[in-house]
Amino acid sequence: MISESQSAFISGRLITDNILVASEVGHYLNRKQCGAVGWSALKLDMAKAYDCMEWPFLRGMLVALGFHVKWIDLIMMCVSTVSYSFLVNGIRSDAIIPTRGLRQGDPLSPFLFIICAEGLSLLLQRAQDRGLIHGCRVARGAPAVSHIFFADDSLLFFKATGQEAIEIKKLPVTVLEVMQAPNFGKYLGLPSFIGRNKKAAFAYIEDKIRQRIGYWNKKLLSQAAWDKLCFPKKYGGLGFKDLKAFNVALLGKQAWRLLTNTESLVSKVYKARYYPRLSFMEAELGNNPSHCWRSIMAAKSLVCSGVRRRIGNGNSTSVWNHPGLQDGEEPMIQTEMPPQLADIRVANLMDQGTGTWDYHLLIDIFEPEDVSRILKIPVSQKYEDQWYWHGDPNGCYSVKDGYRRIIGNYESSMNPGFNKWLTLWKQKIPPKWRMFIWKAINDILPTTNNLRSKRVDVSPLCAVCGVENEDVMHALVFCDYAKAIWTQSNLPSPSIVTNVFYEWFDELLNILDSYGIPYAAAILYYLWKARNGAVWDACLTYPRKTMAMIHAAVNIWRKVHLPPPIAAAPNVAADNQPPGVLTAVQSNSTHPLGQRQQCNKCFVDAAYFDGSNQASDSKEQEFLASDSEMKKREEFDFRLDYNISYSNLVKGLLFQRYLAALLS
Numbered sequence: 001m002i003s004e005s006q007s008a009f010i011s012g013r014l015i016t017d018n019i020l021v022a023s024e025v026g027h028y029l030n031r032k033q034c035g036a037v038g039w040s041a042l043k044l045d046m047a048k049a050y051d052c053m054e055w056p057f058l059r060g061m062l063v064a065l066g067f068h069v070k071w072i073d074l075i076m077m078c079v080s081t082v083s084y085s086f087l088v089n090g091i092r093s094d095a096i097i098p099t100r101g102l103r104q105g106d107p108l109s110p111f112l113f114i115i116c117a118e119g120l121s122l123l124l125q126r127a128q129d130r131g132l133i134h135g136c137r138v139a140r141g142a143p144a145v146s147h148i149f150f151a152d153d154s155l156l157f158f159k160a161t162g163q164e165a166i167e168i169k170k171l172p173v174t175v176l177e178v179m180q181a182p183n184f185g186k187y188l189g190l191p192s193f194i195g196r197n198k199k200a201a202f203a204y205i206e207d208k209i210r211q212r213i214g215y216w217n218k219k220l221l222s223q224a225a226w227d228k229l230c231f232p233k234k235y236g237g238l239g240f241k242d243l244k245a246f247n248v249a250l251l252g253k254q255a256w257r258l259l260t261n262t263e264s265l266v267s268k269v270y271k272a273r274y275y276p277r278l279s280f281m282e283a284e285l286g287n288n289p290s291h292c293w294r295s296i297m298a299a300k301s302l303v304c305s306g307v308r309r310r311i312g313n314g315n316s317t318s319v320w321n322h323p324g325l326q327d328g329e330e331p332m333i334q335t336e337m338p339p340q341l342a343d344i345r346v347a348n349l350m351d352q353g354t355g356t357w358d359y360h361l362l363i364d365i366f367e368p369e370d371v372s373r374i375l376k377i378p379v380s381q382k383y384e385d386q387w388y389w390h391g392d393p394n395g396c397y398s399v400k401d402g403y404r405r406i407i408g409n410y411e412s413s414m415n416p417g418f419n420k421w422l423t424l425w426k427q428k429i430p431p432k433w434r435m436f437i438w439k440a441i442n443d444i445l446p447t448t449n450n451l452r453s454k455r456v457d458v459s460p461l462c463a464v465c466g467v468e469n470e471d472v473m474h475a476l477v478f479c480d481y482a483k484a485i486w487t488q489s490n491l492p493s494p495s496i497v498t499n500v501f502y503e504w505f506d507e508l509l510n511i512l513d514s515y516g517i518p519y520a521a522a523i524l525y526y527l528w529k530a531r532n533g534a535v536w537d538a539c540l541t542y543p544r545k546t547m548a549m550i551h552a553a554v555n556i557w558r559k560v561h562l563p564p565p566i567a568a569a570p571n572v573a574a575d576n577q578p579p580g581v582l583t584a585v586q587s588n589s590t591h592p593l594g595q596r597q598q599c600n601k602c603f604v605d606a607a608y609f610d611g612s613n614q615a616s617d618s619k620e621q622e623f624l625a626s627d628s629e630m631k632k633r634e635e636f637d638f639r640l641d642y643n644i645s646y647s648n649l650v651k652g653l654l655f656q657r658y659l660a661a662l663l664s
Contacts, residue, residue, distance in 0.1 A: 001065055002114060003121045004265040006149040009110045016254065017266040018148040020292050022155055024269055025145055027290035028138040038160035039136055042168065049152035050102040050109060053116055055080055061115050078108060110151065117149055123171050124156070132167045133158045142272030143265065228442075234422045235410045236442070242407060249402035251299035255280070256397035258296065259303060260387050270296075281321065302402055308390045312383035314346030325373050328390065335366040346385075349374070355381050418502035420509055428514075430557060433521045436528065440472050441502040445528070447471050463535045472501045475531055482527050484543040489523055489550075491516055518557070522550045 002010055007018040029039050046052075055076065062072045082103060083095040102109040124147045127133045135144030136157040147156045158164045231237025258267050259280040274293060275283035281304055285297050308331055309317050309324040317324050323331035324346060349365075351358045356379055362371045388395030418441050424434060439445050448460045448470040462470040464481045476482055486493060494507035512520055526546055534540045541549075 002118055003125065005121055005145075005147050006114055006117065008149070008151040009114055012261070013264065014253075014257070015150060017257075017264060018150050018155075020254065020266045021145060021148055021269055023292045024138055024273065024290050025136050025155075025157060027292075028136065031288060040158055040160040040165070042156040042158075044154045044156065046152040046154075050104055050113065052100065053102050053113065054100045057119070058112060058116055061119055065115065065118070075108075075112070079112070113151065114149075117152070117154075120154075120171070121147065121149060127167055127171070133164045137272075138269055139273040139276070141276055143268050145265075145269070148265075230407075231410055233425050236418065236421055238438075241403075245406040246399075246403055248299050248302060248406060249399045251295050252302045252397060252402040253399055255296050255299045255303040256307075256389070259307065299402075302405060303397065306390055306397070306401070306405055307387050310386045310388050310395075311346055311377050311379070312385045313381045314348075314350055314379075314385060317346040317385045319344050319346055319349065324377070325370075326376055327373055331390075333366065333370055335370050338365070341365065350379060350381070352381075355379055417500070418506060420506060423509060427517055427521065428562060429518045429521045433525045436525050437505070437521060440476065440524065440528075441505060443472055443501065445472055445475070447475055464531055464540060471499075473499050473504065476501065476524050476527050477504060481530070481540070481543065485523055485527060485546055485550075488543060488547050489519060491520060491523075518554050519550065522554050526550050526553070 005018075007013045008015055026041070029041065032039070058079065059072060059076055062075065067075075079102065083097050085095050086093045102112055124133070128135055128144065128146045133146060135146030137144050145157055147154060156168065158168060226240075227242075228236070229238045229240045230242045231239075233239045257264070258270060261267055262271070270293065271280075274286045274289065280300075283297075283300070285294065289297075307323065308326075309322045311317060311324055320333055320337045320342065325331045325333070349358055349361060350356065357375055357377075359371075359375075362374055366374065389397040389401065392398065392401055424437060424441075427434060443450070448458055448462070450471075451458050452460060460469040462468055462474060462479055464475075465479050467480075468474055468478075470479075474482075477486070492511050494504055494511060496504060496507045498504055508520055509517065526549055530541055530546055
């Protein structure tokens with residue numbers, strides 16, 4: 001019903017089909033340097049295409065295409081029952097009943113529009129059938145392409161003669177006086193024609209990327225580091241896509257369609273141009289290929305290595321060139337090919353009378369191993385031979401399967417040390433905590449040892465204790481400040497003796513349950529946060545203050561994202577907590593989050609007035625703590641080698657309260 005020149009919103013067609021056709025026709029026009037008659041290409045864009053659609057024309061197209069009257073009435077009722085009203089000075093106006101237009105966002109509108117656009121396609125096709133205009137053929141035997149549509153975008157091709165230009169003007173095309181452009185611009189976001197200078201054709205993509213990541217320094221990320229980030233999360237990476245491999249997998253989708261969907265317009269055009277007497281499996285790059293064909297051929301080996309041939313009647317399957325065996329490892333015939341049998345088909349190996357394999361013929365031609373594999377293939381003479389993608393339940397190629405086939409198996413390059421990545425990523429903790437632990441396991445935190453290995457001139461001593469050199473284990477486990485935090489947490493510590501963080505963390509996951517792991521993650525995160533405060537702000541909080549922030553953060557996260565706990569966790573003791581520290585688990589009667597009626601209220605804002613030492617009161621927040629706990633939260637321990645004024649102290653207190661208010 002809808003012509004093959006329309007590629008949008010049609011089942012079995014892709015929006016990229018017409019992009020490939022337009023690119024191939026453009027390549028043909030660019031390389032055509034001789035001939036008595038030239039060719040013209042006219043690009044049309046219908047302005048306000050949905051808004052200007054006349055309802056009588058829509059009804060006429062539905063009638064012309066043979067829809068039933070009742071169906072047409074139902075469609076027109078859906079289209080024409082719309083009304084609009086406006087608020088003018090708060091008063092609703094009278095309803096406005098439109099007489100044309102299709103509603104944007106309505107799932108029915110795209111299909112109705114392409115039905116209306118089919119009217120223009122029929123007029124162009126009729127003019128071509130009568131010889132009034134001529135479509136462009138990219139090669140001998142290729143279909144004549146006079147127009148291709150993508151919803152409201154279209155490209156018209158015709159001979160550059162006055163007669164055909166007049167015929168084009170006679171058609172109901174609104175844009176008549178078009179300005180001559182130096183090039184055909186972009187079609188569906190991609191260059192219509194691509195010449196020899198590929199860099200110039202796609203320079204706009206590089207410019208956009210530079211605008212997005214202009215503040216990045218490409219020297220900060222090596223190729224090896226990027227490759228590691230592209231590892232799946234279960235193997236220690238972050239699951240980023242390898243852009244080159246992913247691009248080839250996307251191109252594999254087009255190669256798959258050229259192989260399997262041979263009746264589409266794009267398949268006919270490319271077959272006539274590059275492999276007129278062969279199948280896509282035997283196609284080669286050829287002479288003077290277009291950029292699109294070069295790109296598709298880059299993915300040919302990927303598709304050919306993963307496809308298999310489902311044998312039906314065997315008429316279209318080559319015995320020697322097609323992977324027709326049901327062996328996943330080696331689907332090709334291993335017997336040496338006799339020269340006189342190079343062109344035989346699978347159907348020649350069947351007994352057409354009984355519909356089975358000709359056993360005597362098989363043992364005469366093939367090795368015994370190949371004979372046994374051929375006999376395993378069922379014969380279905382009522383069906384045609386088909387291609388299918390090996391390993392997919394539906395037998396269809398997908399970009400996901402193609403990408404996996406390209407990147408291969410990551411297990412061989414997996415980090416032999418830490419192997420509990422899935423356990424880490426599945427933890428119900430804030431994402432920034434998980435990311436921090438991932439950095440610590442991979443030893444990429446900016447500790448002084450790591451900075452000095454990158455030739456950064458810093459002191460190797462720990463900024464917190466000032467005694468030992470700082471690495472990940474020292475900053476998070478061995479430092480006196482870290483030891484004090486872990487002691488106050490009452491969490492069991494790993495018994496393993498090691499200087500490697502991922503070994504220590506692996507043991508920690510073994511001894512903690514699902515309730516204790518979030519506290520351990522919070523401790524690690526806030527230890528590093530306290531360390532950064534010592535480095536950049538020259539201040540260090542009391543350990544009990546840090547523990548208060550840890551417990552508050554975990555409790556708030558659980559309150560928002562998880563249901564309340566039923567029983568107390570065995571790994572966290574509440575009796576030995578220091579004054580002013582929230583316990584990890586308490587009963588419903590004593591839990592601070594449950595005592596809403598005893599909450600202290602204060603006005604908190606980030607603004608601070610230095611003259612009056614006061615904060616603005618534009619935002620009211622609740623601090624879920626008693627008076628004594630509130631006082632404990634205001635205690636800070638500053639480094640003595642810096643003189644901190646009283647105003648700065650007040651600023652720090654206000655900012656700390658503001659953060660606590662945001663967390664709540």
